[in-house]
Amino acid sequence: MKATDLTPFIATHPGEILKDELDASDISQSEFAKIIGFKRSQLNEFIKSKRNLNADLAILLEKALGIDADFWMEAQKNYDLDSARMKAKNSERLEAIEQLNFIKDKIAYSFLKKEKILKGDPIDDVKLIKTIYDVEHFEQLANMRTEPSFSRFRKSTKLAIDPINIIGWSKLVEYKASMFLVPNFNYTCQNVLIHKLKEIITENEDTIKSSINLLAEYGIKLIIQKKGTKSPVDGISFWSNGNPAIGMSIRHKRVDNFAFTLFHELGHIFKHLVNNNECRFIDLDSKNEEKNYKNSIEEKEANRFAEEFLISDSEWSQYFEKYGLEPLKDANLIDHAKYIGIHPSILRGRVCHKLEFYKVKTQIIYNLQ
Secondary structure (H helix, E strand, C coil): CCHHHCCCCCCCCHHHHHHHHHHHHCCCHHHHHHHHCCCHHHHHHHHCCCCCCCHHHHHHHHHHHCCCHHHHHHHHHHHHHHHHHHHHHHHHHHHHHHHHHHHCCCCCHHHHHHCCCCCCCHHHHHHHHHHHHCCCCHHHHHHHCCCHHHHHHHCCCCCCCCHHHHHHHHHHHHHHHHCCCCCCCCHHHHHHHHHHHHHHHHHCCCHHHHHHHHHHHCCCEEEECCCCCCCCEEEEEEEECCEEEEEECCCCCEHHHHHHHHHHHHHHHHHCHHHCCCCEEEEECHHHCCHHHHCCHHHHHHHHHHHHHHCCHHHHHHHHHHHCCCCCCHHHHHHHHHHHCCCHHHHHHHHHHHHCCCCCCCCCCCECC
């Protein structure tokens, strides 16, 4: 930032400088007025910033105080410029306040404040909101909810869904992803990446950070962002500056939830985004997802991708062939999970889902580490 871009808190009038000089020299205003041939009232107006300095006064001050006339002229020039900048800044601030009042109910304002994205300065906040929402004018916000990936929330009848907060969460993830630099993406890396990712999840030590770093190595951005109120969003997948990106809210800090959501979004990347860099998939928890979206070909393919790459069909069949009589016994789950190289909570979660039974106690650790 250049010095000329800064706006001073106050503008210092040359009259204030003169008052300091007179006080330091113990000269009264009446006495000094006589020296320079001014009426006391005229000098007082200058000292109180009600009268500006001209060249004649600058020369008088030079002779009376020994301070160059150029200094006084420069002081007046700086005062005029600073005053103009302050006036412009105040005008910009008033406009920013009006803009914020206009858009507060059209964006996820409370969510962005709670996440400390917005700092409270209207001028800075307005600029940042435009960047996050990728708009030049706030009138464009009205059209955003008609975009295919967002329009289904506008039509949703679910009381637990706030479309504004879901869009706000999505836009914040996209904004954060835009600042995340990763190498070029190569879709042929799928199997190697998934193998390494399963190892990280199985080990379950600093899992989130390790997953972020691994995906970044392969050109995929992973953004973790808490959700706002009435936005039961699990994940999002999209293109970000030439790279695929995933956003996750991690509403439940469980290994099985993390693994399935992440692999589901990877399914969107390898099945859908590689062929369409305009797509954006936003996935809510199943209870709040509309049937049309839940039953879409893309969602079914992403679910299938997650299921197959976490636990293959053959591994799944082997388990029930061997442990079908006691499928929820911890020892059986741990034994087979170790055999196929997956965290036991993932296997148990899928068994519970298949049996639609979740109430059996377990010693298996689900917490995401």
